[in-house]
Amino acid sequence: MATGREIAQLCGVSVATVSRVFNQPETVNEETRERVLRVARELGYQPNESARALSTKQSTMIGLVWDTDHRRPGWRHPYLQDLLIGLKSALSVHGYHLLMLATSGDAREVGASLADPVGYVNMTRRHHLGGLVLIDSGSDAEAFEAFAQSGVPCVALDVAVDGPRATYVTSDNAGGARAATRHLTGLGHTRIATITGPPGNQPSRARVAGYRDALREAGLPPRDEYVVAGDFYRTSGTVAMQRLLALNEPPTAVFAASDEMAVGALLAARAAGLRVPDDLAIVGFDDIEIASVVDPALTTVAQDKPGFGVAAAKAIMAMITGAGREDPVILPTRLVVRDSCGA
Amino acid sequence: MATGREIAQLCGVSVATVSRVFNQPETVNEETRERVLRVARELGYQPNESARALSTKQSTMIGLVWDTDHRRPGWRHPYLQDLLIGLKSALSVHGYHLLMLATSGDAREVGASLADPVGYVNMTRRHHLGGLVLIDSGSDAEAFEAFAQSGVPCVALDVAVDGPRATYVTSDNAGGARAATRHLTGLGHTRIATITGPPGNQPSRARVAGYRDALREAGLPPRDEYVVAGDFYRTSGTVAMQRLLALNEPPTAVFAASDEMAVGALLAARAAGLRVPDDLAIVGFDDIEIASVVDPALTTVAQDKPGFGVAAAKAIMAMITGAGREDPVILPTRLVVRDSCGA
DNA sequence: CGTTTCACCGTAAGCGGTTACATCATCGTA
DNA sequence: TACGATGATGTAACCGCTTACGGTGAAACG
Structure with a gap:
């Protein structure tokens, strides 16, 4: 050398x-x-980057905080790969690299988990990271708030945070849900249910709001029994669908807040002898890969997956150089019409 | 601080x-x-990790080389997330972090792409990385060889490499293919075809070998027209299946070297009016998520996805501390019987 | 012709650790 | 009592780069 x-x-x-x-x-x-x-x-x-970082007190790396929530072992991010592609490519433009922070092996007191952000923030200082990108891993938003308040530049994905140098990027969840539900009302449906995400989840709440908006627009009265909570997982979609089908007046259309749950609902409908889309229309959210392979192919709200990464990278870089706080980024969504609604 | x-x-x-x-x-x-x-x-x-790295000439990071091959824009790794989970958790035990290396933004002459490993190796030296993990991104194995020869400790995934401090981890592809094909012969099929991956791809070749083994075991003569090449993508599976169905004596069973191609084949079969599994049995490889949601659910050969990451981490750490070369790791596979073979 | 300006470059002090080597007290032993 | 061994700690050089500061010579100025 x-x-x-x-x-x-x-x-x-x-x-x-x-x-x-x-x-x-x-x-x-x-x-x-x-x-x-x-x-x-x-x-x-x-x-020698170490020497340079030592001298300038800043490295060319930004940290990725991605903890699979241990309370949900099977949890998988729906589109991590696309997100990483966007993130990586956008960061590389500035010569930055992505450091996937690991929770300390001997988790004695370091306790680096999402529930205890201290460990991650410490890592940030140790390595002179430019900032952190926080991936929603289904855990509570409180931890995110702690990150945001720590003072290190950070941008959260799909969780609204506020802090001196923190911002977030999320999809237009309300808009997407509105479009999905409008699609259903436009097809003449009047009994439209929704399967939501976890109650505390922000995107989920926004999607419920969008669903309600569209019903109101169409002059349809909201029905509490048509709003049933899931957890974004597939099985929760199945369970929710079974509950809906047991109603005196079951819905003829369902907007599921995730594709996974939509698939779960589809399975339940099929098991109940219903034909999709003839007897039941289903719309999902995310547009993950399975949406196009299930039968019938799922009509769904597509998110700009690499866009998350790109927006996060831009925001981080802006905060590093600009030293100020950045406005949140709301990514547009797009309704992808396939076969599950009979459109 | x-x-x-x-x-x-x-x-x-x-x-x-x-x-x-x-x-x-x-x-x-x-x-x-x-x-x-x-x-x-x-x-x-x-x-201060920078100071420490400067002094000791080694950091607590290992690099991840993951380039989406630009000749195949739509390429996605079939199970990146599980792999990363395994990798990250196994590395964290040793206090190591994963640095996702970015190709230099202004790719003037640095030219950090899989085709030109120099840039990555340079990055390795700059950051005093302990080693590199190379993810197969569908590009040629030559580039991997260049990494392996560079002298930096590196472990490749799904590509057999050899070098002073290089090794690799892969699945028991032949064994998995053998099990899949045996499953088919065991069900009485005698006309069994296979849809392979790209000709140069090593796992693909091993799977073909396993397929041939199982035929031989069953006393079935190999038929060249029953071996058609795909590229692991879904559409290639569709095309291949169409070719097979056009044969004078079409197969009654197909072993596809990837789940994506199996799904593609399934689509082609359905389009041709065939019922799966009644008219045609299909086995896939990978056991990715879509395998369980397609209809009929796909019988497939499951790979130990997090195991890849764990094994890679172990190998890298062993090479860092032990300074020698490590034996390649062959991960066991497991046949997951679902509905696409009528078993 | 003296002085100021400016472009260019060297000097040297860090940055925060690691580690070879020296120091020193203590202690067992010849 | 003298001496080597041992354990605990300090001294200081070094890792490779950045940057504030000062110096130099030439050009521009009064």
């Missing part, structure tokens, strides 16, 4: 000049600059 | 002693050790 010192010696300049060539090129004479650059190239010079 | 020096002053010892408390605790007197520890805790001391 060639060092700056070696380059300096070979070029007959000081290490300071070498450093300046890379950090403030305009302050060094063009001739010597090119000489340094050439030698650096020949030597395959790679600046 | 408290530093070691502050602790030293408060404790009336030197910074060397503070450092020793954390790195060679046994060499420092118990009394002073506890004093240092207590003060460190009170001050919320977090060691």
Whole structure:
């Protein structure tokens, strides 16, 4: 590994000049600059990031806080890969890398879990991270708030947070739910139910609100028995659907707040001898991969999955350089019409 | 941020002693050790990882090389999330973190892509990474070989590599394929076809070999027209299936080398008016999520997805500490019988 | 011709740890 | 009593880079 010192010696300049060539090129004479650059190239010079970080007190890494909630072992993020693709590519534009923070192995007192953000914030300081990206892993929003209040730049995904240098990005959940429900009312349905996410979940609440909006628009009275809670999981969709089908006046259409639950509902409907979409119309949310392979293919509200990552990266970078707080980002959604509503 | 020096002053010892408390605790007197520890805790001391890395020439991070091959924009890893879960948790046991390396933004000459591993290896040196984990992203194995030869400890997933400090982990692809095909012969099928992955792909070749083994065991003659190549994508499965159905003597059973292609084949069969499993039996490979939601649910060969990550982490750590080369890891597979074979 | 300005560059002090080596007291032993 | 062994700690160099500050020479100015 060639060092700056070696380059300096070979070029007959000081290490300071070498450093300046890379950090403030305009302050060094063009001739010597090119000489340094050439030698650096020949030597395959790679600046030592540790030394640089030590000196400047900041690294070119941002941390990813992604804890699978241990209270829900089977939890999977619906579209982690797309999110990471967006995040990674947007960060790379600025020369930043993504550090997937690990909870300390011997979780004695470090206790780095989402429920106790201290460990993560400590890691942030240790590594001089530029900021944190917080992925909603189904746990409570309180932990997110603690992150946001810690002072480190952070952007949360799908959880509204507020803090001195914190912001969040989320989909237009209400709008998406409205579009989904409108699609149903537009098809003539009047008995439209919804299967929601966990009560505390913010996107879930927004989706319920959008659902209610669309009913109101269509002049349909809200019915409490048509709103049943799930947890985004597939089986909860099945259970919810069974409950709905047991009603005196079962719905003819269902808006599920996740594709997983929509599939669960579809299974329940099929088990009950109902044909989809003829006897029951179903709309989902997310547009994950399975939406297009189930039979019938699921009509659903698509989220801009890589867009989450890109927006998060932009927000983080803006907070790092700008040092201020950023406005939340609301990503547009898009209704994808397939076969589960008979449209 | 408290530093070691502050602790030293408060404790009336030197910074060397503070450092020793954390790195060679046994060499420092118990009394002073506890004093240092207590003060460190009170001050919320977090060691500066940049300084430590600069001094020791090694960080507590290992790099993840995961490039979505740009020649295949839509490419997705079939089970990235599970893999990451395993990787992350296994690394955290050793106090290591995962750095998702980004290709340099201005890809002038740095050219950090899988096709040109130089950029990644440079990043490895810059950050003093302990090693690299290479995720197969569908690109050619040559690039992997270049990584393996670079001298940095690295473990490849699903690509057999050889190098001074390189190894790999993969599934028992042949065994899995054998089990899948045996399942088919066991059900009485004699006309069994296979849809393979890309010709150059190693797991794909092993699966073909396993398929052939099982045919031989059952005394069935191999038929070239029953082996048609796909690319692991869904649509290639559809195309391949159409080709198979056009044969004079179409197969009554198909082993697809990926679940995605199995689904594609299923779609083609359905479009051709065939009933699955009655007219055609299908087995897949991977056991990804969609396998259980398609209709009929897919019988498939399950891979130990988190196991990939865990094994990779173990191998990397072994190479970091042991400094030698490690044996490749072959993960067991498991046949998951569902409904697509009528078993 | 003296003085100011400015572009360019070197000097050196950090940044916060790690560790080889020296120091020193203590203790067992010849 | 002298001496080597041992355990505990301090000293100081070093890791490679950044940057405030000062110095130099040439050009511009009065």
